Amino acid sequence: MTGIERRGIGGLVEWVNGIVRTIAHPSLTQLVLRLALAVPFWRSGVNKWDGFLQLNDVAIFLFSEEFKLHLPGGPYGFPAPELMAFASASAEIILPTLLVFGFASRLAATGLLVMTLIVQLTVPDGWPLHITWAAMALGIMAWGSGRLSLDYVAEKLWMRRADER
Template identity: 35%
Template sequence: MLKLYSRFEALLDRIPNALVLLFVRITAAQPFWFSGRSKIQDDSWFAMRPEVVDLFRYEYDLPLISAELAARLATVAEHVLPIMLVLGLFTRFSAAGLLVMTAVIQLLVYPEAWWTVHSLWTALLLVPLAMGGGAISLDQLLLKNARSAAA
């Protein structure tokens, strides 16, 4: 039995970490990207739907920030940070930003959604936060170029 398990592990060790990290980054980015796109008018690239501010004003009711500013910041963040995460551009920064968004949503907006949604987002985002973007990322390209320029 242990021999079979050992062979199974050896097979799994062949999966490149870079592919795993890429898949995690794409999966973690998806709910934020779709949430951001749902805030944009259908016939527009980036015009926010009028009812989005009302959503932030009446349903989310965030303290210490105006509904207009919160709606704008969330819409921009939900577009920019997922793209950065998928590309592996400033991976740890983008994962941290999305984790902050997750924490705000969890603590102030939908506290009942921890085990159904937010724990999964957190788990996915902790991977690139802890490990970076991996070999298939713009971070690696930038670091490689920075090392070349320094040498």
């Protein structure tokens, strides 16, 4: 193989590596994590509402009759099912919205991790999906929301104001 052929292959490898680095850029990865975690919770939350602050009967029924916490000695019904349904449905709208915009992302991811743990206690056989949600939430909690977020913009504005003082 001549030097020209090596540079050609090396150039091709460098070009492919550049594309991979662009596609797998940490900020893009963090955006995809935020969106991927937000979607299932948002969809679940939307299905629990009939209108503004109006839970549907199905949501209340699920927390009253169907959903059980699988704890030792259980399963046990949810305490205060109407309140739990309202809190769950509210969190499933608010927290994914925060994630999509990348605002208070670590807090939102922490909330969704707690919800994931409760869902796991409610549907123990769903662990393959739940562990994926937990991994995404932990990734957001560990690495933040990235540059493609309101968190990043807020941090830059905060730092600029601090520098001006």
